[in-house]
Amino acid sequence: MAGRLGLQVLIGGALAALAAGCGEPTVPLDTSFLTLEAQGAGQVDTIDADLPVRIGVRVLDAKGRPAEGLRVTLTAMRSSGHEFGGDPVLLVRNVSQPGGFATDVLRLTNPLGLAVVEARFARIVGEAVLEARVLDYNAVDTLRFTVLPGNPVRIEGFPQDTTVTLNVPFTFSPVARDRLRNDAGVPVTAGSGDPSAVAVSPRSATGLRIGEAHMFFHVGQVSEIARVHVVPDATLLVSVQSGANVEMATMKLHGSARTTLRQWVQPTTPRWLPSPVWSPDATQVAYVSLDTLVVSDLQGARSNVTVALSYGRPISWTRDGQWIYFSRGGVWRIAPDASARQLLVPEDRARVSPDGRYLALRSLNGSLAVRDLTSGVQVPLPSTDPSEWLPVWAPDSSELVYNDRGVLRFCHPDGTLIETVGIGSSAAAPLTWSPDGHWIVLAYRESWLLLERSSGAFFPILREIFATGLHLAEPDWRP
Numbered sequence: 001m002a003g004r005l006g007l008q009v010l011i012g013g014a015l016a017a018l019a020a021g022c023g024e025p026t027v028p029l030d031t032s033f034l035t036l037e038a039q040g041a042g043q044v045d046t047i048d049a050d051l052p053v054r055i056g057v058r059v060l061d062a063k064g065r066p067a068e069g070l071r072v073t074l075t076a077m078r079s080s081g082h083e084f085g086g087d088p089v090l091l092v093r094n095v096s097q098p099g100g101f102a103t104d105v106l107r108l109t110n111p112l113g114l115a116v117v118e119a120r121f122a123r124i125v126g127e128a129v130l131e132a133r134v135l136d137y138n139a140v141d142t143l144r145f146t147v148l149p150g151n152p153v154r155i156e157g158f159p160q161d162t163t164v165t166l167n168v169p170f171t172f173s174p175v176a177r178d179r180l181r182n183d184a185g186v187p188v189t190a191g192s193g194d195p196s197a198v199a200v201s202p203r204s205a206t207g208l209r210i211g212e213a214h215m216f217f218h219v220g221q222v223s224e225i226a227r228v229h230v231v232p233d234a235t236l237l238v239s240v241q242s243g244a245n246v247e248m249a250t251m252k253l254h255g256s257a258r259t260t261l262r263q264w265v266q267p268t269t270p271r272w273l274p275s276p277v278w279s280p281d282a283t284q285v286a287y288v289s290l291d292t293l294v295v296s297d298l299q300g301a302r303s304n305v306t307v308a309l310s311y312g313r314p315i316s317w318t319r320d321g322q323w324i325y326f327s328r329g330g331v332w333r334i335a336p337d338a339s340a341r342q343l344l345v346p347e348d349r350a351r352v353s354p355d356g357r358y359l360a361l362r363s364l365n366g367s368l369a370v371r372d373l374t375s376g377v378q379v380p381l382p383s384t385d386p387s388e389w390l391p392v393w394a395p396d397s398s399e400l401v402y403n404d405r406g407v408l409r410f411c412h413p414d415g416t417l418i419e420t421v422g423i424g425s426s427a428a429a430p431l432t433w434s435p436d437g438h439w440i441v442l443a444y445r446e447s448w449l450l451l452e453r454s455s456g457a458f459f460p461i462l463r464e465i466f467a468t469g470l471h472l473a474e475p476d477w478r479p
Contacts, residue, residue, distance in 0.1 A: 030062040034134060036141035039116050041130075044146040047180055049121050055092075056116030057132040057141050059109050066113030070134055074117055075104040077129040089147055090128035093118040121147045125182040149185055150178035155217045155224045158190075163229040163254040163450075163461050169206045176219040189218045198228055211457070229459040231450055234434065235478040236441070237285060239273040241471040248274040248287055250478070253450065255465040261285065261298060275314065277476045280321040284336070288315065293326050295336055314390065318356045325352040331359065344373065351390045353397040358413045360391040360400055368402060370413050379415035385426070392430040394437050401430045401440060408442075408451075421456045432477045441475055448472070 040055035056074055059067040076090040094102040094117075107115040121128060128145040158172040174188040192200040193214030199206045200215050207213065207230030215226045231253045240247045244266045251258040262274070276287035286295045293315065296302040315326045323333040327348035333356075334341045344352075349362045352373075359371040361378075366386020371378040381391065383404045391402035391411075399418055401410050406426045410418040429443045440451040447466045450459045465472060 027065075029065065029067050031067070031137060033062040034067065034137055034139040035060040035064070036132060036134070036139055038132075038141055038143050039114065040119075041143035042145065044148065045121055046148045047121055047123050047125065047150050047178065047182060051119045051121070051145075054116040055119050055130055055143060055145075056107065056114065057143075059113045059115065059134060059139070066109070066111060068109055068111045068113060070109045070115075071136065072107050072109060072115035073104060073131075073133045073135060074107060074115065075131045075133070076119075077131060078103070087124055088122045089124045089126060090130060090145065091120050091122055092130070121145070123180045123182070125149045125185075149182040150180065152176035152184040152186060152219050152222050153179045154181075155188055155219060155222055156181075158215070158217060158224075158226055159228075160224070161227045161229075161460070161463070163231055163459060163463065164205070164207045165233045165252060165254055165256075166207050166210055166230050168233060169204045171204045173203065174217050176222065184219075186219055191216050191218070193225075198230065210452075212459070229450075229461075231459055231461060232434070232439065234439075236432075236475040237276045237278055237478065238475045239275060239473045241273065241473065242469065246273060248276045248285070251462075251465070253461045255462045258465075262287075262289075262296075262300060264289070273473050275474045277315055277317050278479055279317055279336070280319055280479055282479050286315055286317060286324050286336075293324070293334070295324070314351045316352055316354070318352075319354040319395070320356075323356060325356075345371070349390065351393065353393045353400075353413070354395055355397040358393075358397060360393065362387060362390050370400070370411075370415060372413070381411055381415055382409065382417055389429045392433065392440070394433050395435050396437060403428055403430065421451070423458075432475050434477050435479050439477075441477070443473075448475075 037058040039058055040053040043051050043053060045051065057072065059070055061067045074092055076088055076092055078088055088103050091101040091103060092105050093100060094105040101120060105117055107117060109115045125147050128147050130143040132141045154177050155174055156177055157175040164170045174190060176184040176186050176188050178184050190200050190202055192198050193216060197209045197213035198215060199208055205215060207228060210230050210232060213228045213230060215228060217224045234253050235250050237250055240249050247263040248261045249258055272288060272290065274287040276285045278285060284295055284297050286293065294302055315324065317324050324336060325331060325333050330346040330348050331344045331350050331352065332341060333344060345359060347361055351360045357373055359373055361369045361371060368381040368383055368387050368391060369378050370381060385405045387402055391400040393400045399410050399412055401408055403426060406424050408421040408423055412418060425444060427445065431441045431443055433440050438453050440453060442449045442451055447463055448461050450461045462472065
């Protein structure tokens with residue numbers, strides 16, 4: 001193509017010189033009508049490719065003769081389909097611009113009527129469009145090209161480390177991308193590292209066994225591995241804070257099915273959280289509203305239990321559903337229908353066991369103890385450092401757990417140590433047990449962990465929720 005074009009230029013130049021030597025007058029162009037012939041259109045190549053053939057137009061006058069000396073603008077349309085806005089898909093040679101390429105250039109047609117330019121594709125996949133316009137005349141042509149993605153270098157669109165619910169499918173959309181993150185347009189193969197732990201299809205996976213599992217994604221020479229934490233199908237009742245907004249909500253352990261039960265908007269930084277707890281039959285919740293204890297059903301209908309309490313102290317519901325415990329200058333208990341109320345002890349830094357027999361206490365100096373409310377006997381809990389949090393009782397009241405300088409201590413109510421589990425952070429706080437006693441939710445740095453009681457294994461939960469900037473607190477596991 002280039003040799004043929006050069007020959008045309010040579011012949012045309014020779015003829016022009018011959019005509020000039022013979023003294024023949026130059027025939028004026030007939031510009032009453034111009035014809036534009038696309039040059040180099042339809043080329044296909046990948047991102048960042050230099051096009052092998054120059055692009056532009058050949059301009060002919062009304063008599064089909066090459067029109068020399070006309071001004072032609074060659075403008076690359078942007079990704080949004082017009083000259084302005086969007087990102088460039090095509091670049092043309094323009095030595096007056098930094099880097100030598102730009103989205104437009106002005107050319108004068110040569111003796112063959114050609115206005116052409118070197119070009120290269122930019123970094124966006126799809127259709128590239130060049131508009132050729134003869135200035136001063138109503139003559140426009142459009143050239144189209146195809147930009148292909150580069151080779152895949154990464155795979156995106158799947159969670160690299162996520163928590164999922166046992167036997168509940170979750171979906172993903174793996175995409176192979178080139179080095180500029182364009183969709184490479186090739187299928188991604190998905191598979192399971194252990195088919196007995198997680199079953200994987202091209203667009204979804206299902207955890208089959210509680211614990212950690214792995215998925216892999218593959219295309220060409222690129223492979224990625226994803227870690228999946230399979231957790232029980234459970235619902236938490238939580239406090240949610242975002243700026244001045246506070247809400248009481250329910251959600252699954254992996255963050256889905258979030259339902260707001262009640263919401264508050266405060267003009268200043270919140271000074272309180274609702275601290276909600278389930279009733280034993282999960283038909284009601286008890287929570288804090290400002291400095292008042294409130295009981296309501298899940299539709300928001302409230303009972304007549306509205307008593308003042310001390311903010312920042314735990315509230316709890318006994319397993320038999322007969323009493324709700326709260327603090328106000330001591331630990332009190334009140335019947336859910338407000339028919340009875342009783343002061344148990346004058347200390348208010350305390351948490352009552354689910355069977356109502358024991359009281360886990362934290363003194364002003366941070367020491368921990370357990371008091372038998374029947375006998376009045378109080379025993380210290382073993383610790384090496386003052387505690388910032390109260391211990392959390394197991395659902396059957398047979399043990400309780402607390403953090404002691406980065407070690408979780410599990411003790412019987414009589415103070416005897418059952419075992420310890422290292423967690424590596426003194427800031428990790430046990431929050432709630434599962435009703436069967438097999439799992440414990442812990443606050444850990446900026447997120448939560450799920451501890452399997454039998455194995456001591458930890459699994460991250462609610463990462464996607466914490467990543468949004470929401471603050472979750474005081475969960476209670478649905479019975």
